[in-house]
Amino acid sequence: xxxxxxxxxxxxxxxxxxxxxxxxxxxxxxxxxxxxxxxxxxxxxxxxxxxxxxxxxxxxxxxxxxxxxxxxxxxxxxxxxxxxxxxxxxxxxxxxxxxxxxxxxxxxxxxxxxxxxxxxxxxxxxxxxxxxxxxxxxxxxxxxxxxxxxxxxxxxxxxxxxxxxxxxxxxxxxxxxxxxxxxxx
Amino acid sequence: xxxxxxxxxxxxxxxxxxxxxxxxxxxxxxxxxxxxxxxxxxxxxxxxxxxxxxxxxxxxxxxxxxxxxxxxxxxxxxxxxxxxxxxxxxxxxxxxxxxxxxxxxxxxxxxxxxxxxxxxxxxxxxxxxxxxxxxxxxxxxxxxxxxxxxxxxxxxxxxxxxxxxxxxxxxxxxxxxxxxxxxxxxxxxxxxxxxxxxxxxxxxxxxxxxxxxxxxxxxxxxxxx
Numbered sequence: 001x002x003x004x005x006x007x008x009x010x011x012x013x014x015x016x017x018x019x020x021x022x023x024x025x026x027x028x029x030x031x032x033x034x035x036x037x038x039x040x041x042x043x044x045x046x047x048x049x050x051x052x053x054x055x056x057x058x059x060x061x062x063x064x065x066x067x068x069x070x071x072x073x074x075x076x077x078x079x080x081x082x083x084x085x086x087x088x089x090x091x092x093x094x095x096x097x098x099x100x101x102x103x104x105x106x107x108x109x110x111x112x113x114x115x116x117x118x119x120x121x122x123x124x125x126x127x128x129x130x131x132x133x134x135x136x137x138x139x140x141x142x143x144x145x146x147x148x149x150x151x152x153x154x155x156x157x158x159x160x161x162x163x164x165x166x167x168x169x170x171x172x173x174x175x176x177x178x179x180x181x182x183x184x185x
Numbered sequence: 186x187x188x189x190x191x192x193x194x195x196x197x198x199x200x201x202x203x204x205x206x207x208x209x210x211x212x213x214x215x216x217x218x219x220x221x222x223x224x225x226x227x228x229x230x231x232x233x234x235x236x237x238x239x240x241x242x243x244x245x246x247x248x249x250x251x252x253x254x255x256x257x258x259x260x261x262x263x264x265x266x267x268x269x270x271x272x273x274x275x276x277x278x279x280x281x282x283x284x285x286x287x288x289x290x291x292x293x294x295x296x297x298x299x300x301x302x303x304x305x306x307x308x309x310x311x312x313x314x315x316x317x318x319x320x321x322x323x324x325x326x327x328x329x330x331x332x333x334x335x336x337x338x339x340x341x342x343x344x345x346x347x348x349x350x351x352x353x354x355x356x357x358x359x360x361x362x363x364x365x366x367x368x369x370x371x372x373x374x375x376x377x378x379x380x381x382x383x384x385x386x387x388x389x390x391x392x393x394x395x396x397x398x399x400x401x402x403x404x405x406x407x408x409x410x
Contacts, residue, residue, distance in 0.1 A: 022254050065258045067313055069240070069322050105314045105321040152313060154254060156265055157240050 028066020028153035030108070032058045032116075032162035040120070040170050042178040050129045051121040052174055055094060056147065056164070059113035066153035071103045073118050074146040074161075082141045084132040085122040089145065092117050118145065120166060133175060137168040187395035187402075191380040192216065194390040198319070201235035206337050208233070209390055214342070220397035221344045224372065226381050227309065227351040227361050228316050229389035230328040237323045240266040240313065248277050252284050261312035261324075270324050275304035283307075309351060309361065317387070327351075331362020339364040345397040348372050352379045 037056040044051040060066050073089040090101035094115040098104075108114065120143075124132040146161045196212050199205070209223060217223060231237070243266050253268035261267040272280050280303050287299025300307045309327025316325050328334065331349040338347035349362035350372065358377045360369035372393075380391045 018251060018254075022251070025254060067264075069313055102318060104318050107314050152240055152264060152266065154258075154263070154265065155250070156245055 025154070026063035027155050028060050028064045028108070028110070028151065029062030030058060030060055030066060030068065030149065030151055030160070032056055032147045032149065034147065034162050034164035037118075037164060040166055040174050042174045043119070045129065045175075045178065047128050049121055049123045050133060050175065051119060052166075052171065053117055053119040055115050055117055057113060057115050058108075060108040060110060062153070063110060064154055065107055065109050066151055067105055067107050068103070069105045069150040069152050069157065071116065071147065071149040072101065073120075074148050075120060075166075076144045076146070077141070082136055082139060083125070084135050085124055085129070087143070088121045088123075090119050091147070092119075116147070118147070118164075120145070130175070133168075133171055137172045140168060142167045187220070187398040189375070189396065189399045190394040191375070192392040192394055193380050193382065193388040194392060195388045196390065198317075198387075199229055199233050199389065201233060201237070203233045205230050205233040205334060206341050209338055210341055213390055213392060216392055217342050217344050218394070219343060219345060220395050222346045222348060222367065222372070222393040222396040223338055223342060223344050224348040224350050224360075224376060224391045224393060225334075225338070226389040227328050227331065227349050228311055228325050230331065230334055230349050231309075231325050232316070232320060234329050236326040236329060237320060238270065238326070239323050243269045243273075245269050246272065246277060248272070248281060252280065255284060255288070261310050261315060262307065264312050266324055267310055267312045270310050270326065271303060271306055274306040274310075274326065279304065305361075308359065327361065332364075333362075335362045335364040335367075350376050350381075352376050352381055354379050 034056060038054045040052040040054045042050060043053050071091060073091045075087050075089045077087050091103065092098050093106065094117050096104060097117070122129060122133060143166045144163055145166055146163050148159060148161050150157055150159045194213050194216070196208060199208055205225065209225060213223065245265050246269065249269040249272055250265050253263055253265045256263040256268070262271055283299050283302035286302055290298035306327050311325040313324060314321055328349055335347040335349055346364040346367040348360050348367060348369070350358060350360045352358045356377055358373040360372045363369050363372065375393060376391065382388050
């Protein structure tokens with residue numbers, strides 16, 4: 001009987017020690033700092049399309065290295081709200097630029113981070129893009145963009161979202177800045 | 186006088202639709218002589234054998250969640266999926282036993298016991314990010330029958346020999362399969378500077394030119410001395 005009690009006590013002690021070790025070790029914890037993103041800038045424009053981009057920092061504020069397995073932007077502009085443009089969006093690491101909207105899995109060590117570039121292209125369904133975006137502004141339509149990211153670290157993979165809003169004021173302001181720069185240039 | 190020369194060979198991205206021996210023949214046939222040894226990256230051999238799995242496809246057991254915590258975080262087995270892949274390949278009780286003995290051995294100052302006991306897969310699995318796109322989101326196992334693959338390459342290409350190697354930029358080289366008559370340790374020493382490069386999926390083949398000629402010359406010199 002004593003032997004059995006000793007075995008059970010030992011098992012409990014080992015289980016508690018392992019639990020404490022894991023709790024103390026922690027895990028990676030990612031955050032996309034959408035509140036610290038740069039304003040959208042107009043990077044390309046022609047009669048039918050306008051392309052904007054902004055930079056969003058992210059950090060691994062956890063206690064372990066972690067891997068961003070995949071990440072992509074999900075823009076939300078339903079036709080019920082605004083039907084004047086088609087939207088495409090993509091995301092890339094600032095340190096590894098690419099235009100195929102493929103996010104190469106990357107290890108982010110503890111306490112470090114990086115920056116992603118979010119690029120949004122509007123294409124006018126009819127007429128020119130300036131008029132379409134002016135219409136978007138007049139209807140006061142803001143477009144949410146979710147940054148969707150898949151993380152794997154010590155624990156099983158999970159998917160999180162961080163939402164930012166691309167406002168119509170920002171879009172028009174970026175167009176105006178671009179037009180002014182072109183006129184002055 | 187023939188000198189040893191390492192010649193990396195680029196290919197397109199190879200997948201499980203490719204036969205590794207056919208691909209090596211296609212990309213190197215013109216460059217290979219009877220004194221050469223052909224080496225190929227083990228992860229690419231594994232990929233062509235379909236030994237790839239997405240983390241989403243694993244059913245993770247409780248033991249994998251616990252044991253991965255005891256592997257330093259730079260290792261492929263530190264993730265729950267790396268550990269689960271090892272358990273699937275080698276058996277979870279074997280891995281548990283290896284972990285317990287490995288920990289005890291570490292206490293008395295002996296490192297690497299876990300990897301010796303846990304099976305060959307322990308040192309060969311690549312976690313996510315271990316390979317380049319489109320396999321960066323997958324775990325890649327070690328190749329199956331690496332010696333057989335090396336023999337088949339030698340037979341098809343008529344070269345002196347062939348090897349399947351796992352080499353990285355951290356000066357770690359492990360030859361996991363060779364054709365008969367080759368010394369894996371000697372080949373690992375030759376490949377230690379990682380001539381495959383960082384993105385070994387792009388240059389998965391390295392031809393070791395004049396290997397046999399240099400070996401013959403060395404033997405003659407030693408005999409003369």
